[in-house]
Structure formats: C-alpha cells, structure tokens
Amino acid sequence: MNACATNPGRALLLAVTVPPEWAWAVAVRNTVVLNVPVAPSDAALGGYVAVCAGAEHEPALAPWLATWCAVEVPPTAELRACAVVAVGQLEVVSQYPDCPQSPWYAGPVGLWLGDVVPLPEAVPCEPDSVSTYWTLPEDVRSAVRAAYSAVKQADAARRKLYEERAAAALNAPTLPGLRERVLKLCTCRRAMTPCPVCRALRCPNPACPPHTCAQEGRQP
Template identity: 50%
Template sequence: MSPCDAPMRVPIYGVTAPQPWCWALQVRNAPVLNLHRAPPADVLGAYVAVCAAAEYVPELKDWMASWHGPGVSAPPADELPTCAVVAVARVSAVSLWPDGERQSRWYVGPAGLWLEDVVALPEPVACEPGPADVLWEVPAPVLARVRLALGAVVGEGKARWAAYEALAARSGGREPASLRERVLRMCGCRRALTKCSTCRTWHCTAPGCPPHTCATGVSP
C-alpha cells in the first residue's frame, strides 16, 4: 500500500487545533500538534483529520510573528475557517515532555504529534470539533466527506504524475524499457545511433534527422 493510498484505507482520527495553529499545520509551517494528554501507544503511523476549533486565538498569531516564535505571519480571523476539517496528515513521531528527542519552536508539549504527508483538503469539511487534548472519533458523515475530498486530491496527483510520465516518454526522457535500449545509444527519435567509422562520432541515420558531416572531411 503506497503512502498516497494509505489514508483511504486506514482509520482516521480527529484532532483539534485552534486557529491560526490549525492553519499552520495545514500549510506545513507547523510540524507538530501539541496535546495536553499523551496519545494512545498505537497512534504512531496513524492518520489524523486536522479540525479547526471554534475559536481564533489572537495571542497565537502574535507569538507566531514574534522574535521568540517561528516568525510566521498568520492570516487574520476572518480569512480562516473554524469548526471544520482542513487537512489529513500522518503521525510520524510522538514526543512526551521532557523526554522528546525532536526540537522545534512549535513544540511546547506536554505531548506532541509530529505530522508528515500533510494533505490540505480542497474545501473545509464542516465538523463539530472534538476535545482539544485527545484524539477523537470523527463522525461517520464527516469522515465520508473527508475521505471523498482526500480521494479527489490523491486522484489529481496520480493523474498529474501519469501525464508527466507520458510526456517524458513522448519526449524521449523515459527510462529504457529493455536491455537493448539500455545498451544502445538512442537518438531523440528513438532510433539507435551509429558510430562513424572515420571520425568515430555517433550519429542518427533516420531520414528526418540532420545528416552527419564527418569532421575529418571538413577543410579548415
């Protein structure tokens, strides 16, 4: 199961963060979500739906922009959603103060969920936020909408990658498909190059490619 497919098949827990911290997680400025309680032992590797709390905390915005904070300018309250799931992410590590090995200005403890593979949803999914200090179960109707939105993002990513590979193949930039292609020197037209017996340079004999002019036959 690839990392892209994983969130579509495994449980997704809910986590709540106040704005603008939730925004910082969504745009990958903040690598960690702080909790007041230690999460379950099996949370490592799990996926979480990041839900914006009902409140916007101006003090967080001030701290983010301060010299002793991360130095990030967060959007104002009227530009950020509340009571909605805005992203899905994977829990890559858990820190428990004071024994946490990871260091960041964003980590204030006592427990920290370090998030990776953050996928911002195209549109916020309305949801009543759960408790801010624990993981919580996302209501089934909300979870269905989250998975649907997440699937759309993942599908678009796969489509872009497939289009890129197709373009690379048409442009001669694809990986050799066979041992013969790996051994032979290939022209951009996909025909094998031929070495000139006189000047020993490689050239293409295809009618549509420029004719080879032997360097030894050119007068100074």
C-alpha cells in the first residue's frame, strides 16, 4: 500500500486491538503508531481508529518500552483493559522497508495516527481477539463518538476563548510603564527633580520658571 495515499471519502471508524501497555502509551500521547500484522483497505486512510486495550497483557512490553522508548509503563493493575481509550485519524500506513524511523515502529505494518484524542473515560467493550480491524458494537460506538465529540468541542471552546483574550489584549490601551509611573515630567518634557531643601519637585531646565523654595518663601 502507498504510505502517502489518502482517502478523501467518508470517514470510517475502525477498532484496532492492542495490548493494554501499548494502548496506554497511545492514550498519554507517547506514541502515534500501532503495529499490526496486516494493512487495512485503502478506504480506511483518512478515517478514524478506535484504540482498544485488549484483554491480554504483554509483560515483555514494559521492559521493551523502557529500554527502547525511555517510557515507564504503570503497573499492570493501573492499566485499562477491554476498553477503548483513544481515537486518532489514520494518516499513514507503512510497511517495511518503506517506513518512518521510529523506536515505536516494530511492524510489519504501522498505522500512523494524527490528532490523537484520549477519551476522558475509557469506554468498556469486548475486544475482537481474531480480526485485526473490527467494528465496535453500536452502543460502544455511540459512547466513543460522544466522548470524542465532547473533547473536540471543549478544545474548540478553549481555543476560541484564547483567541478572544488575545484579540482583547491587542486592542487594550497601553498602560503606563515604570518610567511614566516613577518620573514626573515638566511641561517641557524634562524630568523634574526634588528640591534638596523643601523636597518639592522642580524643573532643571533654565528656560522654565525658576523654582521658589517653599521653605524660603515662609522665611521673613
């Protein structure tokens, strides 16, 4: 399959089962690649993949990820199993030797996901242990789509808020800086200095009216 091919047609949602250790790595955005035995159909490109944590753990994965990817996998008891944990868009399908260089790629086929969205809560399901690509049950698919949409809508709302705040900041009046707050300027725009006798501010510009010391003015 051409690793650079894309499909502009209707987006699909395929489920792919991976070990819980690998599903966790996808959900925390350590990796965007799924290693599978066979490539999907061309129609899958551009569609979406529901990353499902399988029922069987692979104890050898934790030390392998620590050695080759510098990732510490949580204890087995903390890993979700039999649940959809993330959804990503299928952007590239690669096969050896035509594949990107990555410690996460083990092949023989790599599914490279874009815009991976971890679900706020994993959606329980019974993973297909036979088929590489399978369809989620309707209730599970509805729950996954709802969770995915909620995350995307929240991201869009957050991005809109940031843009509104940025626009407001650009249009806000310029506040006086430290120089303006500390220095007192005469009408001639020169900085005024305190009189050593009465501490009143005076302008050192000879062209300005001379300073009359307040204490001197009170003397008989």
